[in-house]
Amino acid sequence: MQRRGRMPVPSRKVQLATAAMLLVATTVAACGDGQDNGAKASAPKAPATIPELTKDPLTLSFIWFDWPPAHALEAFANAEYKKERPNTTIKVNTVPNANWHDAMFTQFAARKTDFDIAILDSQHIGEAVTNGNILDITDFVKNNIDVKAYNPYLLAAYGQFPQAETGKRDENASLYGLPLLGDTWTMIYRKDLIGDKPPQTWDEMISVAERCQADNPGVSGLAFHQANGSDAAAVTYNTVNGVYGGNLWDSKTRKIEGVLNDAAGQEAMDVLVNKMKPLTAKGSGNWFIDEVNAAVAQGKACIAFNWIAASGGLLDPKQSTLGTTREQILDKPGFATLPSQKTNLVPLGGMGMHVSAYSSKANQAEALNFMKWFERADIQKKWAAAGGVPSRTDALESPEFLNAGPFNQVYTDSVPRMRDMWNVPEYARLVDIENTNVNAALNGAKKPKDALDDIAKEQQGVLDSSSRKGGGGL
Amino acid sequence: MSDPVPLTTGHPGQVASATPPAPGRSRRLSDRGLAVAFISPALLLLLAMSVFPLLWALYLSFTDYSATRGGPAHFVGFGNYTAILTSAQVHQRALTTLIYVVGAVGLQTVLGFAIAYLISRRTHGRGLLTTLFLVPMMLSPVVVGLFWRFMLDAQFGVINSMLGSLGVGQVEWLTRQRTALISLIVVDTWQWTPFIMLIALAGLTAVPRYLYEAASIDRASEWFRFRTITLPLVWPLLLIAVLFRAIEAFRLFDLVYILTSGGPGVSTETLSFHVYKVAFLGFHTGTASAYGILMVLVVIVLTQLYLRYLNKLKED
Numbered sequence: 001m002q003r004r005g006r007m008p009v010p011s012r013k014v015q016l017a018t019a020a021m022l023l024v025a026t027t028v029a030a031c032g033d034g035q036d037n038g039a040k041a042s043a044p045k046a047p048a049t050i051p052e053l054t055k056d057p058l059t060l061s062f063i064w065f066d067w068p069p070a071h072a073l074e075a076f077a078n079a080e081y082k083k084e085r086p087n088t089t090i091k092v093n094t095v096p097n098a099n100w101h102d103a104m105f106t107q108f109a110a111r112k113t114d115f116d117i118a119i120l121d122s123q124h125i126g127e128a129v130t131n132g133n134i135l136d137i138t139d140f141v142k143n144n145i146d147v148k149a150y151n152p153y154l155l156a157a158y159g160q161f162p163q164a165e166t167g168k169r170d171e172n173a174s175l176y177g178l179p180l181l182g183d184t185w186t187m188i189y190r191k192d193l194i195g196d197k198p199p200q201t202w203d204e205m206i207s208v209a210e211r212c213q214a215d216n217p218g219v220s221g222l223a224f225h226q227a228n229g230s231d232a233a234a235v236t237y238n239t240v241n242g243v244y245g246g247n248l249w250d251s252k253t254r255k256i257e258g259v260l261n262d263a264a265g266q267e268a269m270d271v272l273v274n275k276m277k278p279l280t281a282k283g284s285g286n287w288f289i290d291e292v293n294a295a296v297a298q299g300k301a302c303i304a305f306n307w308i309a310a311s312g313g314l315l316d317p318k319q320s321t322l323g324t325t326r327e328q329i330l331d332k333p334g335f336a337t338l339p340s341q342k343t344n345l346v347p348l349g350g351m352g353m354h355v356s357a358y359s360s361k362a363n364q365a366e367a368l369n370f371m372k373w374f375e376r377a378d379i380q381k382k383w384a385a386a387g388g389v390p391s392r393t394d395a396l397e398s399p400e401f402l403n404a405g406p407f408n409q410v411y412t413d414s415v416p417r418m419r420d421m422w423n424v425p426e427y428a429r430l431v432d433i434e435n436t437n438v439n440a441a442l443n444g445a446k447k448p449k450d451a452l453d454d455i456a457k458e459q460q461g462v463l464d465s466s467s468r469k470g471g472g473g474l
Numbered sequence: 475m476s477d478p479v480p481l482t483t484g485h486p487g488q489v490a491s492a493t494p495p496a497p498g499r500s501r502r503l504s505d506r507g508l509a510v511a512f513i514s515p516a517l518l519l520l521l522a523m524s525v526f527p528l529l530w531a532l533y534l535s536f537t538d539y540s541a542t543r544g545g546p547a548h549f550v551g552f553g554n555y556t557a558i559l560t561s562a563q564v565h566q567r568a569l570t571t572l573i574y575v576v577g578a579v580g581l582q583t584v585l586g587f588a589i590a591y592l593i594s595r596r597t598h599g600r601g602l603l604t605t606l607f608l609v610p611m612m613l614s615p616v617v618v619g620l621f622w623r624f625m626l627d628a629q630f631g632v633i634n635s636m637l638g639s640l641g642v643g644q645v646e647w648l649t650r651q652r653t654a655l656i657s658l659i660v661v662d663t664w665q666w667t668p669f670i671m672l673i674a675l676a677g678l679t680a681v682p683r684y685l686y687e688a689a690s691i692d693r694a695s696e697w698f699r700f701r702t703i704t705l706p707l708v709w710p711l712l713l714i715a716v717l718f719r720a721i722e723a724f725r726l727f728d729l730v731y732i733l734t735s736g737g738p739g740v741s742t743e744t745l746s747f748h749v750y751k752v753a754f755l756g757f758h759t760g761t762a763s764a765y766g767i768l769m770v771l772v773v774i775v776l777t778q779l780y781l782r783y784l785n786k787l788k789e790d
Contacts, residue, residue: 098731098735101754101755102754105542105754105757106541106754108542109541109542109757111544127542130543131542131543131544132544133542227735227737228735228736228737228738228739229735281628281629282628282629282644282646283627283628283629283644283646283647283648283649284628284629284649285646285649285650285737285738286648286649286734286735286737300629426756428755428756429755429756432751432755436736436737436739436740437739439737439738439739440737440738440739440740440741441739442738443646443649443650443651443737443738443739444650444651444738445651445737445738445739445741446739451739462756469538469550469553470538470550470551470552470553470554470555470556470557470760470761471553471554471556471557471558471561471761472538472540472756472758472760472761473751473752473753473755473756473758473761473762474557474558474561474563474564474752474758474761
């Protein structure tokens with residue numbers, strides 16, 4: 001007899017079936033919006049003209065890594081852009097430098113971003129374009145931006161894909177971004193220790209640093225990026241590679257092996273590990289931007305190399321032991337373009353603005369409007385005065401920019417000498433291979449020649465791995 | 475449905491009304507139904523957050539899927555698994571992880587047990603000492619990593635400063651191949667020795683007093699008492715602590731990320747750190763899923779072997 005008020009106990013089969021149904025339901029629910037992923041193979045197009053902008057309050061969000069220009073941008077944009085669009089608030093979300101790529105691309109992977117404008121490194125463009133993560137703004141640029149106002153290579157480096165040849169721009173190629181912050185390395189040298197005239201060649205720079213180190217106990221000859229995070233050690237090697245006449249790859253044939261590790265490449269690695277590294281401070285094998293700045297600010301380096309956009313803090317008396325006022329500090333460090341050797345190439349830094357394909361239509365329209373506003377001649381000069389590094393030629397040559405910092409002239413002089421890395425979709429892996437191997441060579445974990453050969457071999461493996469069945473990423 | 479049957483009270487001849495159901499309780503919901511209703515939310519959560527991701531990862535591990543590229547996932551069979559198991563890079567990270575696990579867990583066991591043994595012999599201040607020793611374990615690994623990074627800095631770190639005052643030269647703790655791995659082991663030991671200590675202390679306090687009293691009547695030496703009473707009784711509990719720590723150490727990621735970023739080169743890259751790179755640098759989701767599944771399998775197999783040994787120990 002069945003007891004009243006009690007349901008029959010389900011059999012084990014029924015329990016299992018229920019559990020299976022729950023699992024299937026969960027699976028279907030979780031995979032629901034993932035079916036159309038394959039349709040997006042390239043970047044969607046932005047409208048050629050800016051759509052009607054909303055009058056409602058709107059927050060325009062950026063994503064960048066945490067460094068002074070990010071805070072400067074937020075303050076500048078809220079002060080100036082609000083004058084034209086009072087309903088818009090600018091928010092620059094920041095993440096640690098080492099998480100920058102992951103923070104953007106994990107959101108791109110989710111097809112949902114909490115930012116409207118991604119500030120991508122120039123090398124990230126290929127990955128974002130191939131995956132359809134950012135808008136194609138070619139038509140928008142044609143209608144709204146005065147492209148003749150820029151050095152063509154700057155416009156190409158921060159927006160073009162496929163990549164531009166060094167120093168050139170392909171007029172027919174598509175554009176996916178516009179310059180936000182220009183940057184390159186500056187040589188910071190102690191005028192009080194090595195004299196007012198900066199070394200002109202790389203070899204001369206090494207011998208001056210050697211002499212300075214010997215004459216000043218406790219002060220190291222050189223300070224530069226060596227860490228294996230971000231692109232630190234890789235940019236250092238690439239810089240020396242360029243100066244000594246080497247090439248990173250042959251972009252037409254996609255060949256790295258035999259190009260990167262040719263005689264010029266080997267010489268560059270030898271110079272870096274056997275001549276430059278012995279002149280650095282002990283334990284500096286994990287130094288990046290902040291550590292190099294700290295060494296300069298504390299008077300612990302004769303010659304240092306750092307990104308211009310990160311050098312502002314060097315003149316802050318609160319952070320420096322070189323003087324109690326900005327003027328006093330400026331008596332000691334001098335800023336110069338990089339010495340040349342076989343070539344005069346310098347690394348291209350900086351980043352562009354790119355509109356997220358997953359942002360709402362209203363925010364995309366606002367983002368395009370912001371970019372058009374930001375690239376205006378008067379705004380670029382104001383950005384320069386606020387501590388930014390503009391890209392328009394008129395702004396780069398303006399007194400607002402040249403008088404804003406002692407290193408700004410270095411940037412203007414360096415623009416025609418710039419060379420970038422690859423901006424292919426495989427960039428993140430290529431740079432990791434180079435970073436870890438250069439870092440290993442700098443810290444004695446690998447012989448310089450072995451490290452360079454390993455870089456060339458492993459990077460070539462990454463470029464050639466598209467036909468590989470399984471195990472991609474190893 | 476029949477009418478309710480009248481119930482009798484304790485007093486013969488008196489008919490009592492039926493007891494009303496508890497307020498808020500549905501007449502149709504049985505005990506079992508109620509249990510299912512209560513368990514369902516947790517069960518659904520478990521299915522959505524644990525079981526589904528695991529099965530999804532298992533499915534992806536047989537494909538070349540990439541989270542950022544999107545598009546359909548192509549079936550590659552055991553291609554990912556074969557590539558991982560035959561990769562020299564993976565072998566190198568496995569060796570690094572093994573050295574780290576053996577070094578860190580071994581050191582923590584010896585130190586943790588020694589501290590617990592010393593504390594257990596104290597009658598005064600035992601609670602305070604135990605609490606003080608537990609502090610490192612309560613800190614976030616990221617915080618621990620950051621302050622040890624500053625302390626181990628070759629130029630400005632307090633460790634080298636102290637060594638300098640003793641006449642020892644600067645040591646490159648985090649940027650040399652050998653010292654970097656040792657530094658990781660030392661930092662992990664600093665943080666997790668208290669865990670072993672806590673479990674060992676629980677085992678030591680549970681050893682019956684009468685055994686020691688009997689031993690002292692027999693004039694057994696301190697060493698003999700330790701070897702024949704203390705250690706055999708605490709050993710099974712200690713082995714469980716070792717198991718927990720070994721699993722944790724096998725998955726080490728945070729300290730590596732903060733302290734060395736896997737460097738110099740890749741010499742302190744553990745398996746977990748390598749999986750992270752495969753998953754998020756190139757977004758090779760299929761390979762990373764297979765890598766993760768293999769790591770779970772390794773832990774499960776080793777844990778089973780270990781538990782069998784523990785059971786055998788208990789039977790003996």
